[in-house]
Each structure stands twice: as structure tokens, then as C-alpha cells.
Amino acid sequence: MAENKSNMKGRVTVYSVSCCPHCTQAKAALTKLGLHVCEVDINKHRELQTEVKKLTGCSSVPQIFFNNVYVGNNEDLQNLDPQQLEHLVLLVREEPVPPDAPPVPDEDGTDPEGVLERAASDVSEAMRNLILKLYSDHLSEDGKTVDYKAVRRSPYYEQYCELAVHLQRVELLSLSREEKLAFFINIYNALVIHGNLRLGFPNTLWQRYRFFNYVSYLIGGEVFTLQDIENGVLRGNRRGMAQFLKPFSKNDPRLQVALHDVEPLIHFALNCGAKSCPPIRTYTPQDINNQLRAAAEAFLENDDSVTIDSMRREVKLSPIFKWYKADFGGTDEKLLNWVFDHMGPSQKKLSLKALLSAGNVKVNYLPYDWSINSTD
Incomplete structure (x- = not known):
């Protein structure tokens, strides 16, 4: 059992950064x-970086x-002689923190755990780095399936x-x-995986409804469910599937976060964790419009998402285009033009161009595989 802070007169200080496995190992050994x-995150408390480097001669962590x-x-900690380590443990248990101890943020009245309110972009970057490692x-190489057991x-x-x-x-x-865009897309995809690991994958329509309206994170002091992130923030506060009301009322503070x-x-x-979903990727704010456009282009090229039957003058699309038709213009004509405009150069695009030029194109929708995107 870890020693309570009040039972230690001294202090063990670890200067670290988020997502550092060596920092995690050191902290686990000390615990x-x-x-x-x-623990002091020097990326967050940049004012301490120079002083720490002056004290240690190193820029690395921990x-x-x-x-x-x-x-x-x-490595130095792990290789300490047992007698030397015992002496150090006794030191911090019995001796108070001396005046020349290395600086920590709480000495000037800030958060003693080094977890002050921080910019969402900083947390997003730290979480993105962890997500990238997990991914x-x-x-899978194509981003379509997840080994949930290994993730756990x-x-x-x-x-x-x-x-x-x-x-x-x-x-x-x-x-x-x-x-x-980058923050909430990354959080949404990670939250789906997190929810599946904690609660299990929803298999029925009712279970999916509950899952997407229940699984949530507390972000910036407000609760955001998966529905809130997708339909409230990223869709500019529009009703989602099976929703009678917009996610955020006019007095909801979360409305201030929604895209215009x-x-x-x-x-x-x-x-959303289903096999027919687009591949999982991570996104950065820099050049995100091109990143998203590339994701759309790759999705539209897949025959599981778009097929064209020139003989029957029929285009079959992923049900995503049916569920969110309003986002793509609201009519079949506007929808097909949107799809054409976002396709990459391909034979499929040429076939669609020929159909659109002649007019009278039928739009139907492909089946959607709701089974879990697990490698099992």
C-alpha cells in the first residue's frame, strides 16, 4: 500500500512528461x-525546464x-544499490524537504499534483500520442479492426x-x-473503444441507443456523450438518428463549443465500433481539412461504401449518407454531386460523371454491418 503523503516528511520529485513509458515505470517503482x-510535467510547467536542466545537466525525462x-x-533508479535505496527511502520519510530541494509548482500556490487547468489542445496532443501508440x-493496418483484448x-x-x-x-x-475538429474526433473514436472495453459492445438497436447516449467524458466541467460530441459539437447542434430534439438547448453552456x-x-x-464504419485514424489541427478530405476520398473509393451500376443507372451508397442526408444537401441530386466532388480520380468517378450527365439516377443504400470491429 502506498505511503500516505502525510506520513512522509520529505518529498520524492519526478520531473516527467505525458506518455513517457520510462516515467511511468519510475513512478510505479517508487509507489x-x-x-x-x-510528479511535475515539465511540458506543462515550462518555467521549470531551464532550472531542472541546470540542476541535472539533462533534458531527458524522468x-x-x-x-x-x-x-x-x-535506469539510474532501477540500478540503485539496495542499501543506497533504503537510505534514500528513509531520508524522505524522516527528513523534511530542505530549502535547496528542486522546485515544484505547489511551492507558489499552484496545483500540488501538477495538473492545472490546461489547454484542450495540450491534453488532446498527449491523448493523441497515447492513442497512436495503442493504435x-x-x-489492423487498414484501421478497420481493433484487438480489444490486447488493448485492455x-x-x-x-x-x-x-x-x-x-x-x-x-x-x-x-x-x-x-x-x-481534431480534438473531438480523436476523443470520440477513443471514447468508443473505452466504452466497449468498460461496458461491452452494444448488439441491439436499443443497446446502441443507450450506448451512444450514455458513454461519456467529463470535458471542461461538462458531460459530453458520444451523441453530444457527434451531433452537438461536430454537426453544429443537429438532431441525430432517433433524436427528437437537438442535443443542446439554447441555454446549454455546451452550445458555445459547437461548430457554427x-x-x-x-x-x-x-x-462507432462497427465493421462498416470508416477506418480509425488520428487527426491534428494543422491541415485537418485536407486530412478529412483524404479520409472521405478513401472511403468513397471503397466498394463497401459506393457502388455504381451504369446499366441500371443506380448508385448504392453507405447508409451513412441516408442517416445524415441533410448534411450533404438534403436531396439525391445534391448528395450525388457532393459524392462526385469528393471522389479522387478513378474509373468509379468517371462512371458517376457519365450517369450524372445523363440524369435520372436512382439512389439506393448498401447494407451496414453493425457487428463489432474486433480482430477476434
């Missing part, structure tokens, strides 16, 4: 010793101190769960449109 760890005694990095290890066992998943708690402290109102207009391209980036 096993029954020590409270004062950097570990027992009171004012510099130990080194994670690279446990996502991953230490990076545990780190992600810990970091997700800090979403409650982020500041959302200062986000640009591009930052909102619907962004149709999000439908090719959001993955």
Missing part, C-alpha cells in the same frame, strides 16, 4: 516502495530527486484512462474550428 510521488538528492533517470500496437492489457491503455480524467479541467472555449455549421467530412473520420 511500490510506499512513497508518495510529486529526472528523480529524493528531497535534494539527485538520483538520475529511470500502432493493436489496430496494455500499460498505455492504463495511462490513457488516467489522462482521460484530466479532460474535466481543459479549457474548450478558446479552441479554433480546426482544433475542435455542420462539417460533413466528419462522417468519414468518426468510428
Whole structure:
């Protein structure tokens, strides 16, 4: 059991950054010793970076101190002589923090855990890095399936769960449109996986309705369900499937976060955990419009999403276009023109162009595979 902070007169200080596996290993080793760890994220507290480097001569992390005694990095900690380690543990248990101990944020009245309110873009970047690691290890090459069992066992998943708690402290109102898109798309896709691991995958229509209206994160002091993220924020507060009302009322503080207009391209980036969903990717605010357009182009090229029968003058589309038809213009003609405009150069696009030129094109919809996108 970890030592309570009040039972330690001294302090173990670990300078770290988010998503650093060596930092996690060092903190875990110290916790096993029954020590409270004062962890300071130097990416968040950049004012300390210069001083830490001056004290240690290093720019890497973690950097570990027992009171004012510099130990080194994670490898140095792991390689400490047992007698030396015992002496250091005794030091922080019995000796108060000396005046020349390394600085920590709480000494000037800030958050003692080093978790101040931070910009959403910073948390998003940290979570994106963890998500990328999880995806690279446990996502199929095409982004279509997830090894959920392996994700659950991953230490990076545990780190992600810990970091997700800090979403409650982020500041959302200062986000640009591009930052909102990247932040909420990444959070949505990760939250679906998180929800599946915690609650199990929804198999029936009623279970799906409950899942998307129940699974949520506390972000910036407000609860955002999957429905809230997709239809409230990313679709500019439009009603979703089986919704009679808009997600946010005019007095809802979350309305301030919503995009001013619907962004149709999000439908090719959001993955609800079903096999027919678009592939899972991560997005960055920089150049996100091109990233989303590329995702749409790849989706439209897939025959599971669009097929063209020139003989029958018929275009079959993913049901996504049926469920969110209003986002693509609201009529078959506008829908098909939108699809054509967002296709990459291909024979399929040439075939669609020929049909549209002649007119009188039938639109039907392909089946949707709601089974879980698991590798099992």
C-alpha cells in the first residue's frame, strides 16, 4: 500500500512528461516502495525546464530527486544499490524537504499534483500520442479492426484512462474550428473503444441507443456523450438518428463549443465500433481539412461504401449518407454531386460523371454491418 503523503516528511520529485513509458515505470517503482510521488510535467510547467536542466545537466525525462538528492533517470533508479535505496527511502520519510530541494509548482500556490487547468489542445496532443501508440500496437493496418483484448492489457491503455480524467479541467472555449475538429474526433473514436472495453459492445438497436447516449467524458466541467460530441459539437447542434430534439438547448453552456455549421467530412473520420464504419485514424489541427478530405476520398473509393451500376443507372451508397442526408444537401441530386466532388480520380468517378450527365439516377443504400470491429 502506498505511503500516505502525510506520513512522509520529505518529498520524492519526478520531473516527467505525458506518455513517457520510462516515467511511468519510475513512478510505479517508487509507489511500490510506499512513497508518495510529486510528479511535475515539465511540458506543462515550462518555467521549470531551464532550472531542472541546470540542476541535472539533462533534458531527458524522468529526472528523480529524493528531497535534494539527485538520483538520475529511470535506469539510474532501477540500478540503485539496495542499501543506497533504503537510505534514500528513509531520508524522505524522516527528513523534511530542505530549502535547496528542486522546485515544484505547489511551492507558489499552484496545483500540488501538477495538473492545472490546461489547454484542450495540450491534453488532446498527449491523448493523441497515447492513442497512436495503442493504435500502432493493436489496430489492423487498414484501421478497420481493433484487438480489444490486447488493448485492455496494455500499460498505455492504463495511462490513457488516467489522462482521460484530466479532460474535466481543459479549457474548450478558446479552441479554433480546426482544433475542435481534431480534438473531438480523436476523443470520440477513443471514447468508443473505452466504452466497449468498460461496458461491452452494444448488439441491439436499443443497446446502441443507450450506448451512444450514455458513454461519456467529463470535458471542461461538462458531460459530453458520444451523441453530444457527434451531433452537438461536430454537426453544429443537429438532431441525430432517433433524436427528437437537438442535443443542446439554447441555454446549454455546451452550445458555445459547437461548430457554427455542420462539417460533413466528419462522417468519414468518426468510428462507432462497427465493421462498416470508416477506418480509425488520428487527426491534428494543422491541415485537418485536407486530412478529412483524404479520409472521405478513401472511403468513397471503397466498394463497401459506393457502388455504381451504369446499366441500371443506380448508385448504392453507405447508409451513412441516408442517416445524415441533410448534411450533404438534403436531396439525391445534391448528395450525388457532393459524392462526385469528393471522389479522387478513378474509373468509379468517371462512371458517376457519365450517369450524372445523363440524369435520372436512382439512389439506393448498401447494407451496414453493425457487428463489432474486433480482430477476434
